[in-house]
Amino acid sequence: DQQVKQNSPSLSVQEGRISILNCDYTNSMFDYFLWYKKYPAEGPTFLISISSIKDKNEDGRFTVFLNKSAKHLSLHIVPSQPGDSAVYFCAATPGSSGSRLTFGEGTQLTVNP
């Protein structure tokens, strides 16, 4: 039972354009959501998070949007840069901490120069 789902295995965008990565979840108990970025042969690194009391959180070029009624969140990267090319994982947890996470399958983002 995949409680966190990223339906797009891959996404390709041009440098300077917006990248939108999507994530859906099924567990109503999830109330804290995170995005991690992963380069090959490295561990994931934390990118941005959002609590269920908010619908948007912004950090520089990265913005996460949360639609609780649709159980959907998205990560917007603008403008996209070639260095953003990586696998992006969405994760969720039924608590305010970042621990005991349930991860999605990941989306490979490729930003073309």
Next chain:
Amino acid sequence: DGGITQSPKYLFRKEGQNVTLSCEQNLNHDAMYWYRQDPGQGLRLIYYSQIVNDFQKGDIAEGYSVSREKKESFPLTVTSAQKNPTAFYLCASSLRNSPLHFGNGTRLTVT
């Protein structure tokens, strides 16, 4: 330079052998975790420990064992009972109510 060290980066074992993956952190984090990543799948939680001498099973604990004798160390043993041990294993740690910090992983291949 604080961080999480997983060793070795690549590990090869014969089927039927137990193998232990090392994870050490010098971040003074209380909680530590082991995840497994398979192609096309997200990270799945194997075991986690929120305090020394205590640990809990995650979603896929069967065939694995852990110990937490020291705050900075959380070794994972992949036993011969684990049916599909070949995978990329990631160790992580965290402070309470903070995002996880991950190590760079160990790729285990069992033939």
